[in-house]
Amino acid sequence: MSRGWSIYVIALVVLNIVATVWLLWWTSRRPKGGPDPSSTTGHVWDGDLTEYNKPLPKWWINLFYITIVFSIGYLAWYPGMGNLAGWSGWTSAGEHDQDKAAADAKLAEAFRAYEGQPIDRIAQDPKAVAFGAAIFANNCAMCHGSDARGAKGYPNLTDADWLWGGTPDQILTTVLQGRQAAMPPLAAAIGGDVGVTEVAAYVQSLSGIKADPALAAAGKTRFGGVCAACHGVDGKGNPALGAPNLTDRTWLYGSDFATIREAVTLGRAGMMPAHEPIIGETRSRLAAAYVWSLSHPAAGQDDSP
Template sequence: MTTGWSLYVIFLVVLNIVGCAWLLWWTSKRRGDEARNDSETTGHVWDGDLTEYNKPLPRWWIILFWLTIVYSVGYLVWYPGMGNFAGTSGWTSAKEHDADKAEADARLAEAFGRFDGMPIDEVAGHEEAVAFGARLFQNHCAQCHGSDARGARGFPNLTDGDWLWGGTPDQVLASIVDGRQAAMPALGAAIGGDVGVTEVAAYVQSLSGIKADPALAEAGKAKYAGVCAACHGVDGKGNPILGAPNLTDNIWLYGSDFASISEGIRNGRNGMMPAHGPIIGETRSRLVGAYVWTLSHGKDAEPPDAP
């Protein structure tokens, strides 16, 4: 907060306190004949005989108001509330948050510390850990992958056996802890403009058994080998090290229709999985990983109901 805004806040706070104190003093003071005239009214009458008298507040009530003002002054001395003045207690909301977080982390460490360093496929054998991982998933992962973990356009389905970056326990954990950055460059110009895009798209469709024009697919094969095979492989089966998807199966992150494939070739794709290690920590990342592992390796391979 700048000095100007700080002074503005202080001015408003002091003005309100002084104003309340003056109003209390002025309205409770009796003067001359007014103090002795207990029959003075405000002039308000209801139902013909209900008259509102103008009498000062009881002394005990006035004392309570003064105590409230004194308390507010003491509060503003002890806690921050006067612009940039930090208060004599040194309290801040950040310290309060850090203390609460440390307390919560200590409880969680006590409850789940036994899973530190344990592979996620072993953690998946503990029902309590998987249930906790499911709740973490709903809080941190469902926004992209869906509450049922089946993903959406541009967000992978976590309940099947297809893994862009590899599906081993260590690879799944690395995706959660460190995140992933996928990049499909725009190749429209590199493969010959719209004609080249059409030919390569037809060839890519043919790799997975989708019906495509044979002549276009054959023409696109050479262009694919010269440009696309560097990431997706000569056989189109992809490369988990690069996050390059397998083009020979029936799983498509952005869609298998001709328009979607052409768009990806022409303009490229960019997918980003944020690193959750700094957010939820390494052990809780293992719990999430264990839950995700059960989705594609459980007995029924179906996600449980969202908590």
């Protein structure tokens, strides 16, 4: 809160307290000689029910004063006057941090058994997989979907196709450290609009999609000179670079001609954030174990007798 707003809030609070005290004092004054027992407000109901104009009892008035004194003490103890911290030093942020620390300690105790464990081993424990599913729902489902089947630009985590590799260590590294895809715009490098069209046709032909043979043949040469550096001469990709396999039927952004041309022309820059700084190392392991179990259903079965 800025200094100006803080002064405004303090002035407003003080003005309200002073005005309340004055109003209470003014309305509780007793006339000289005592109240007129015949004085009424003029309100009459049912012919004989009259509202008299009499002051409140002193004990009731004093209760009002006590509440005002309490409010002043409350504002002095807790931060309720602009930027003034209050004598107690209490803050909502501090209380949040204490509650979070207590909750984190409970979670750490619950997750202690999984610290440093390989995710394929963790995935054999149904309880751990349930923990991982909850962590996934809170932190990963907004991109990959509640069923982990992904969407356009977000990988399906339930199949056997992995951009950065599907081994337990590779999946864990992806969750802990994140990934940054970097396909640069290639239109200028492969011959402009004509080159993009030819390469797009060739890429479609790699996965068995019907494409113009002449365009695909010309695109193969251009692909080998530029695109093969990441996707390989055979187009099967490179998990070390996150370069997808272009020979299967799994497409992150779509397999239609226009979408492929867009990718070649403009490039792609998908980003998976690192989750270790967000949810910690052990919870990242549990989430990764859940992801592992989705494409390895047998892993989630407990083989213990």
